Amino acid sequence: xxxxxxxxxxxxxxxxxxxxxxxxxxxxxxxxxxxxxxxxxxxxxxxxxxxxxxxxxxxxxxxxxxxxxxxxxxxxxxxxxxxxxxxxxxxxxxxxxxxxxxxxxxxxxxxxxxxxxxxxxxxxxxxxxxxxxxxxxxxxxxxxxxxxxxxxxxxxxxxxxxxxxxxxxxxxxxxxxxxxxxxxxxxxxxxxxxxxxxxxxxxxxxxxxxxxxxxxxxxxxxxxxxxxxxxxxxxxxxxxxxxxxxxxxxxxxxxxxxxxxxxxxxxxxxxxxxxxxxxxxxxxxxxxxxxxxxxxxxxxxxxxxxxxxxxxxxxxxxxxx
Numbered sequence: 613x614x615x616x617x618x619x620x621x622x623x624x625x626x627x628x629x630x631x632x633x634x635x636x637x638x639x640x641x642x643x644x645x646x647x648x649x650x651x652x653x654x655x656x657x658x659x660x661x662x663x664x665x666x667x668x669x670x671x672x673x674x675x676x677x678x679x680x681x682x683x684x685x686x687x688x689x690x691x692x693x694x695x696x697x698x699x700x701x702x703x704x705x706x707x708x709x710x711x712x713x714x715x716x717x718x719x720x721x722x723x724x725x726x727x728x729x730x731x732x733x734x735x736x737x738x739x740x741x742x743x744x745x746x747x748x749x750x751x752x753x754x755x756x757x758x759x760x761x762x763x764x765x766x767x768x769x770x771x772x773x774x775x776x777x778x779x780x781x782x783x784x785x786x787x788x789x790x791x792x793x794x795x796x797x798x799x800x801x802x803x804x805x806x807x808x809x810x811x812x813x814x815x816x817x818x819x820x821x822x823x824x825x826x827x828x829x830x831x832x833x834x835x836x837x838x839x840x841x842x843x844x845x846x847x848x849x850x851x852x853x854x855x856x857x858x859x860x861x862x863x864x865x866x867x868x869x870x871x872x873x874x875x876x877x878x879x880x881x882x883x884x885x886x887x888x889x890x891x892x893x894x895x896x897x898x899x900x901x902x903x904x905x906x907x908x909x910x911x912x913x914x915x916x917x918x919x920x921x922x923x924x925x926x927x928x929x930x931x932x933x
Contacts, residue, residue, distance in 0.1 A: 614933065615711035616913040617669045621661035624914035627672070627710075634713050636682075641715045642690055643682040644698075648734025649709035650675030651908070651916045651929040652767070658703060659917065666704040672913075673708030673931070675699045675737035676716060677730050687718055695724040697892070699737025700884050709734075710913050712933045722888045725896035732902040733895065735767065735928030739902065740891035742878045743772035746827050746849040748779070748890070750874045755780035757824035760815060760841065762834060764800060765791040767928045768851060770903055772827050773798045775891075778899040781825070784818050786811070791926050794903070815841045822846065822869075835859065839866035849874045903927025 613634045618626045637643040655672045657663040677697035683690055690696070698721030702708020706715070724733050746768075747753045759776040763769040764785030776783045777799025785795055786806035795803045802818040804811060816822060822843030828834050831850040838848045839860065848871060860866065866873075881887065894900035905925035908916040910933050920929050 613712040614910055615671045616673075616910050617671055618659055619669045621659065621665055621668070623660065624656070624917045626659065627914045627917065629910050629913075635707070635715045637684040637687075637715045639684040639686040641684045641717050642680050642687065642696065642721060643713055643715050644676060644678040644696060644721070645681045645713055646676055646709055646711060646933050647678040647730045648676075648907075648930045648932050649673040650735035650737060650739070651920045651931060652738045653920055654738065655702065655708070656917050656921055664704065671702065671707045671711050671714075673702040673710040673714070675734060676701065676709035676714055677724060677733035677736070681713060690718065690723075695726075695730060696721050697724045697733040697736060698722065698884070698888065699741055700879065703879065710910060710931055720884050722885050722892055725892055727898070728892060728895035731907070731930060731932065732904055735904060735930045736771070736891060736895070736902045737888070738878060739767040739771040739928060740775070740900065741881060741884060741887040742768045742851055743775050743827070744887035744890055745876060745878060745881055746851055747772060747776055747825065748887075750849045750876055751825040751827070751847040753779055753781050753825050756782065758782050758784060758819040758822070758843070760819070760823040760826045761785040762826070762828045762830060763787065763806070764795045764803065765926045766829065768829065769827075770795065770798060770927050771891075771900065773800050774900045775894065778894055782819075784815055784823065788924065794926055798901070812837060812840050819843070825849070827851065836861050836865070839863070839869070839871055842866070842869050842871045844869045846871045847874065848872065849876060851876060904930055907932050909933070
């Protein structure tokens, strides 16, 4: 089979397509014929060694969607031909999905309902699971609460807008003006240009004084901002930051409102199948759509990884082998 491989850590040019043996599933694994594989920033961190370097040669790709080609000896509940999607592979303890076939443990994959698109689902894993964990598990978001999603046009952001809307929260998000109409269609009540000088005032006005939950991917930039726009008892969930030392300029704003902060990583999810099934249900019902901005073939994997880190787009990039 064809697979994208890296034999040394470095920039995107280390990614090359090679012919390798098709893997055989272990007892508790599925062999999946890959229909699509999401391209995520985390894939680039494993490639360049920013995260603990993986053993090479290695195939990247955390997310996958496709069709079951074979099952391990102890697998139950899956049959050849089943449509599935999953995440949590390609992270050092297993090969990833930038390939024609991939093996995946059954605790990282679920069935994909007929109403869910197979190509979209390839980009759903990290985005949908992270958004689900942040808003449903950590923020405990409830109907009618005000929810602020920073960066609503991103992979996690546009999934979070839809998940929050699906639980009947009132969604406020930030994005470039070119994406405002799309995010309104996805369920946001208010979409704000993130560069405006009066952003905090605009968020407070849209939230009748303060937001109840925040999903923030840039705490180094917005830690104090989140406290300033929070309602009493607000929950802030941080999924990423660029600085090792994000800090407050006035922590009294957080203390006076009993604001709670939760840092999280998708890779700490106790059971990936729970949020995967939740997101699959929303996709099947038409309440969650993963916007695929561009598709790439295996030979374009380097270009895809460069684009995910530098380009502006709505939604996700995916590789179709």
